[in-house]
Amino acid sequence: MAKKAGQLGAVTGSDADTLMAAAWLHDVGYAAALAEEGFHPLDGARWLRRIGYDPRVTARVAHHSCAAIEAELRGLADELLAEFPWEESAVSDALRYFDLTTGPEGERMTVDGAAGGDQIAVRATDLNRWFDDVRAAAGHALASLA
Numbered sequence: 001m002a003k004k005a006g007q008l009g010a011v012t013g014s015d016a017d018t019l020m021a022a023a024w025l026h027d028v029g030y031a032a033a034l035a036e037e038g039f040h041p042l043d044g045a046r047w048l049r050r051i052g053y054d055p056r057v058t059a060r061v062a063h064h065s066c067a068a069i070e071a072e073l074r075g076l077a078d079e080l081l082a083e084f085p086w087e088e089s090a091v092s093d094a095l096r097y098f099d100l101t102t103g104p105e106g107e108r109m110t111v112d113g114a115a116g117g118d119q120i121a122v123r124a125t126d127l128n129r130w131f132d133d134v135r136a137a138a139g140h141a142l143a144s145l146a
Ligand SMILES: [Fe+2]
Pocket: 026, 027, 040, 041, 064, 065
């Protein structure tokens, strides 16, 4: 995913640096040592904040791939939005697009493939309980790219 982010010409300057950092770090919250809520966007962003990482990158990690929708379903939306600002920007759009079109081994996927559930189903193996929530969030993310 970070490799794709480096190839995007539409995001330049400090935005490109933010995108690249967020692409590398977006799933850091899956690390067992960082688990607090069991919701990896929030767990990862809180850890980045604790170590003093750039606030904009930290917020992009918190909100990657429409995390607010899943946060709402988990009862964590107020915390997420209070702690980390949402940003409507090319950086957010690019991060969402790259996340949804990159498989778990870094393989390239089409948006149609992700919409068909391949990407979502693979990720949901770790989140069986939250499968419907992830699908709803991903469906919203994909619709926003149309
Ligand atoms: Fe993620």
